[in-house]
Amino acid sequence: MGVDRGGHRMTVSARVAVMTPFAYLVIDYRTGRTQLLSTRPDGSRLAAGAAIVPHPGASLSWGTNEVPAVLGPVPSASLLWRLGAVPALMVTAVVSAMGCRRGKFWRMVRLSCCGRRFPPASRAQAEAAVRAVRWASPVIPARWACLEQSAAAAVLLAAAGRRAEWRHGAAPDPWRLHAWIADSAGVPVEEPADTVLYTLTYTPDGPVRRAPEGSTE
Structure with missing residues (x-):
């Protein structure tokens, strides 16, 4: 509970x-x-x-949606946020590696929700955290994708005493999952425009919608 x-x-x-x-x-x-x-x-x-x-029930595109093939430049973050990103990445890496492989995804989800009782981060704070984590991420010698990066940004914001509006969602055709940080209004932070194609499935407050207990509808 x-x-x-x-x-x-x-x-x-x-x-x-x-x-x-x-x-x-x-x-x-x-x-x-x-x-x-x-x-x-x-x-x-x-x-x-x-x-x-x-x-929402978007029509099938038969896999013709375009996605960027080249990563864009990472915007700069202040020195203070970049210094904070280093231990945030270390914490995330340790949590990711410890325990059984089967439980890694759940550990990352719980870590991403670690600061949910704090006051919400401002848009500027969320941007700074995401930029700082992306700046530091290339030094990690392992898989470090959206789940790990968003979790590290949430840890960094929690260290600053702020709640990260962590988001996880799914998009169809082809089915794919994505994790990102949003601002307090729910607008994705430092994310491509096609992030709006993802339907939210999980936030720091748990699943976005819940069926009545025992229901399969």
């Missing part, structure tokens, strides 16, 4: 199903396992209380 920003108790669900008119993506946050189904999951595949997230 946890407490959300309004002071209410919150049950942390580890399984989320993204529903579209043509497919269903089930994400198990404890194991990192995803299942793509062509039929609606029944109760045996969705535990009671699992979160159901409806996708």
